[in-house]
Amino acid sequence: MRCDRQIAGVVTRLDDEMSTTSAKGQLTEADIKDMVAEWYKALDEHRPLTHVEEFLVADGPRMTFPERATDTMSEFREWYDDVTRKFFDESHRVDKVEVEQSGDVAAVHVVVTWHTRTWTPPEARSSQLSFEADQTWEVVSDASGKPRIKTYVVNDLRPL
Numbered sequence: 173m174r175c176d177r178q179i180a181g182v183v184t185r186l187d188d189e190m191s192t193t194s195a196k197g198q199l200t201e202a203d204i205k206d207m208v209a210e211w212y213k214a215l216d217e218h219r220p221l222t223h224v225e226e227f228l229v230a231d232g233p234r235m236t237f238p239e240r241a242t243d244t245m246s247e248f249r250e251w252y253d254d255v256t257r258k259f260f261d262e263s264h265r266v267d268k269v270e271v272e273q274s275g276d277v278a279a280v281h282v283v284v285t286w287h288t289r290t291w292t293p294p295e296a297r298s299s300q301l302s303f304e305a306d307q308t309w310e311v312v313s314d315a316s317g318k319p320r321i322k323t324y325v326v327n328d329l330r331p332l
Contacts, residue, residue: 199278199313201271207311207319208282212264218256221249228321229312235324259288260298267304276313283307285332302332 211227225245232244235251242248268283284305291298310323 199273199319204271204278204280204311204319205269208266208269212266216262216264221252233321237326238329258290261289263287278311280309280311304330304332
């Protein structure tokens, strides 16, 4: 009998934890923070476009970068192709992620420190660039409950 109670207690505890992590269609702060970290890891590693697209809404995210804005997946693909050819040895350090949730939509404030290198032929050396980027994202839940970036705005890019 005692063993049955312990097992029942474990099952109840697991059920409670599962209900706070990710109900279908509901975003959690932990899911969003994990997605932010994975997004920057994918950018740093210049992952294939098909992998990077998995972070975005399928119907085309609205993204505003210092160099251009994108409203369609095709425009995002062009931007990604350009920046992965221009910037190298990138590293992003996520300094802040603040999440305000409302059901399956979240407003996310991100501050990230970005270090990168560029090279302009025929210069003898590459250049090091470092910035602090202040960003606002809108993240939505897809049909499977995974967070996806719907809007992404670089509010400020401050040289370090």
